[in-house]
Amino acid sequence: MKHLLTVSDLDQRELLQILDDATMYEKGQMIWKPSNSMFVSNLFFEASTRTRCSFEMAQHKLGLQIIPFEVMTSSVQKGETLYDTIETLAAIGVQSVVIRHPEDEYYKKLQHEVSIPIINAGDGCGQHPTQCLLDLMTIRQEFGSFNGLNVAIIGDLRHSRVAKSNAEMLTKLGANVYLSGPKEWQDHSNICGHYVEMDEAIEIADVVMLLRIQLERHNEAPHSLNNTYHEKYGLTIEREKRMKKGSIIMHPAPVNRGVEIADELVECNRSRIFKQMKNGVFVRMAVLARSLQSVERGMTHDNYHQ
Ligand code: CP
Numbered sequence: 001m002k003h004l005l006t007v008s009d010l011d012q013r014e015l016l017q018i019l020d021d022a023t024m025y026e027k028g029q030m031i032w033k034p035s036n037s038m039f040v041s042n043l044f045f046e047a048s049t050r051t052r053c054s055f056e057m058a059q060h061k062l063g064l065q066i067i068p069f070e071v072m073t074s075s076v077q078k079g080e081t082l083y084d085t086i087e088t089l090a091a092i093g094v095q096s097v098v099i100r101h102p103e104d105e106y107y108k109k110l111q112h113e114v115s116i117p118i119i120n121a122g123d124g125c126g127q128h129p130t131q132c133l134l135d136l137m138t139i140r141q142e143f144g145s146f147n148g149l150n151v152a153i154i155g156d157l158r159h160s161r162v163a164k165s166n167a168e169m170l171t172k173l174g175a176n177v178y179l180s181g182p183k184e185w186q187d188h189s190n191i192c193g194h195y196v197e198m199d200e201a202i203e204i205a206d207v208v209m210l211l212r213i214q215l216e217r218h219n220e221a222p223h224s225l226n227n228t229y230h231e232k233y234g235l236t237i238e239r240e241k242r243m244k245k246g247s248i249i250m251h252p253a254p255v256n257r258g259v260e261i262a263d264e265l266v267e268c269n270r271s272r273i274f275k276q277m278k279n280g281v282f283v284r285m286a287v288l289a290r291s292l293q294s295v296e297r298g299m300t301h302d303n304y305h306q
Contacts, residue, residue, distance in 0.1 A: 002294035004188070004287055005107045006122045006127045007165045012172065019137050022279065022285035025061070031265040032289040033063050035296065041067045041089050042098045044121070045076075050253060050277050051121045051130070055098050058284035064292070067094050083110055090116045095144060096288070107293045117291045125159050125217060130287055131252050132165035134280040136173075138272050139207055141279075142248055147174035152201035154180045155211030155260055159218070162252045163211055166192045178205065181233050198232065202239045209250045210235055210260040235261040240270070248272050 003009065010018070024031050040059055042141050044052050067089065071077075076085060086097055096117045099106070111118065122128045136146070145147055151170050157163045157179055164187075167177045168300035177193035179186070180201040188195075202208060213229070230236065235249065240262070243249075249261070249271045257263040266273060 001289045003107070003111050003118045003120075004120065004129055004291065005111060006070070007129045007132050007169045009129070010169075015133070015136070015169070017175075018133055018283065018286045018290065019140060021289065022133070022137050022282040025282040025285045026279070032293060034292060037065055037068055038096075038295070039065045039094045040096045040098065041069045041094045041293075042121075043069050043071070043085065043100070045099070045101045046069050046122065047102055048121070050280060051100065051128075053289075054277065054280040055119075055121065055130075055284050057281045058288055061281070062285055062288060062292075066289070067092070077088075077269050082106065083113060086110070086116065086118070087116045090114070091272060096291050100241055117294065119287060119291055122161055124161070125214075126161050127165045128161040128252075129165055130280070130284055131162050132169050133283040133287065134276055135162075135166055135209070135252070136169060137279045137283055138250065138276050141275075143206065145174075146170060148204050149175040150178060150204050151175050151207040151209060152178040152180060152196075152205035153191075153193065153209045153211065154198065154201055154235075156213045157181050157191055157211065158185045159214035160211045163187075164191055166209065168194050181211070182229075183265060199239070199242070202235070203242055203244070206244065206247050207250055208235060208243060208247065211254075212252065212256060212260060230259055230262070235260050235265055236260060237264060238266055240268070243270065250276060253277065 021031060042052060042055055056066060098119045098121050100121040102124050104126040106123050107118055107120060120127060120129055139259060149190060153163050170177050171192050178196050178201050179193040180196055180198045251261060251273050253264055253273060255261060257266055265271060
């Protein structure tokens with residue numbers, strides 16, 4: 001079946017095909033609808049606005065039936081495991097599940113055991129494959145390709161699943177990935193890229209990608225996020241003036257306005273932050289379609305790479 005768990009599940013051909021499909025959906029060219037009613041469910045064990053709502057929008061646009069699932073009122077509260085939850089939904093007739101979960105690699109064992117495809121909507125500090133795809137779609141719209149592009153990923157690298165997925169894929173696609181942010185949040189073993197000082201990153205980047213400080217994954221209390229962060233590592237109004245001509249600003253959001261990025265820059269001309277969200281719907285349509293096409297064909301266990 002066609003799980004999508006990490007960006008490593010995608011080879012370059014399949015990744016570019018998803019971006020092409022997403023572009024067709026954006027242009028209103030419907031390339032797949034299920035031949036019969038198909039049922040999906042969204043299991044969010046962590047908070048979400050963009051990912052959850054854009055998956056739901058994508059599901060509606062594809063004509064899929066959504067079986068509502070709320071963790072807080074489900075039998076998860078009685079101790080039901082994730083495996084039993086998925087197989088219960090499968091037994092009822094759900095044909096694919098979208099899962100966000102706080103545990104890194106929650107899917108590791110499950111992927112070989114469950115009977116329906118899983119689309120990973122973010123695992124702890126692990127991976128966020130559909131965010132990566134929508135970011136790549138946004139970058140390709142702007143620059144046409146990835147080869148030789150300088151992409152600076154800045155901020156809370158260690159806790160960011162977006163940074164891990166994007167750095168891996170951008171490097172594979174030939175981009176130069178630069179990393180910057182507080183030393184204590186660097187991650188030399190899990191994120192590929194060259195560490196540079198903040199001001200160098202800003203000046204060489206075609207894409208300045210800022211990351212949210214993931215307070216929920218930090219041990220310190222929220223008040224530790226003080227004004228010095230914005231001055232040291234944030235995209236200030238002064239730093240934006242030193243960005244290259246034609247370069248763009250991205251952020252997976254939600255944004256801590258005035259922390260990672262000056263409030264005034266969130267919707268400035270260079271910003272593609274809301275464009276990223278818009279692209280999320282089309283990318284998720286493409287991913288859902290590929291996953292459910294495999295169900296229609298009655299495929300058995302395999303991941304995206306075959
Ligand atoms: N970018 C992102 O994953 O946002 P949400 O947490 O709101 O889904």
